[in-house]
Amino acid sequence: MSREHGLVDSGRLLTALGIEGRVLAEAVHAAPVDAPVPACPGWSLGEVARHVGSLYRVVRRRLVEGRSPEDWQRDPEPGQSLREFLETGLAELLDELAAHDPEERADTWWPADPTYGFWRRRMLHETLLHRVDVEQAAGADPRGVPEDLALDGIDEALTLWFGQKLPMLGLTGTKAGSVGVRSGAHSWIARAGPETTEAWRCSAEEAENADDVVTAKPAQIYLWLWGRASLTSVTVRGVHDQAAQLWALLRLATR
Structure with missing residues (x-):
């Protein structure tokens, strides 16, 4: 558990991040990339996917380098699908988070919790909320949110x-x-x-x-x-x- 002691065990957070990230990638693959996202006016489903994939990469770099990087991959490589862009970024982030104890010190923007555990929690909720966005944009049946x-x-x-x-x-x-x-x-x-x-x-x-x-x-x-x-x-x-x-x-x- 992180120093701020969230309500969910850090192991559960990491597992849930992996699950939600894969569901998000699958949902993006199955819907039109230009579908508008109701909760994010002006954003399309594709833009949400690029945003999340970019965040996976910037957070991993921040963890590795101990500071916010000035530049990182924000879009899929030539020939890379949005699904692959999400899945590759997710896998690299999960590996970095899993390789460190949640209590280990990390660069974060919350003084109360400068740990790897902060990023397990933050990236889970980032992914979960955007999974909901993609479902709403695609008109898919919502999977719901575990209590x-x-x-x-x-x-x-x-x-x-x-x-x-x-x-x-x-x-x-x-x-x-x-x-x-x-x-x-x-x-x-x-x-x-x-x-x-x-x-x-x-x-x-x-x-x-x-x-x-x-x-x-x-x-x-x-x-x-x-x-x-x-x-x-x-x-x-x-x-x-x-x-x-x-x-x-x-x-x-x-x-």
Whole structure:
């Protein structure tokens, strides 16, 4: 487990990354490359595939070199299909991640977790979300999101993207308040306003005392937080202002 102690064991994260990556590559192979991606306006299925394949390569280089590389392969080689581009990049990244203990130090953009484990988690969720994108673009039946991975993804969206990336970008909310997020046996608080942007795990009682409370099954909240599900896919109790602000701030953090 990484220092930040995500909700899923590091071995499970690595296995799931391999599975989701292969499913993504197969889905890309079976759909039109110019199909528009509903959750990513202006992007086609092919552009999503190139984006993920490029990320596999830049992260592997970052791990090997200990810093962000200035240049890396962003597109398939001549004659290489998008599926092959994804599968080759995935295989090289999996080999690099598997060769190092999750607690081993690595270059990351989260001070709380400078480890190889950070990248197991981050690249799993990157792959899983874009697998959903490709399914939506292709009009395919969704495979769904396993509950344990969805809960871990909720935790990552709130603690990493809301609580860390927004402050890194200097972005804050306009109205101070809090959102309780409850799903399964887990609860979180996300607090935003002109002065602060932070999120943490909490008790169910603490979450219930927030200004707005968001509840739903883990996969629904996970996809909602990432803009892959409609606003009506979760239940919001309260005045809704804070839940709407949370959703809007995450769109800025994750674009």
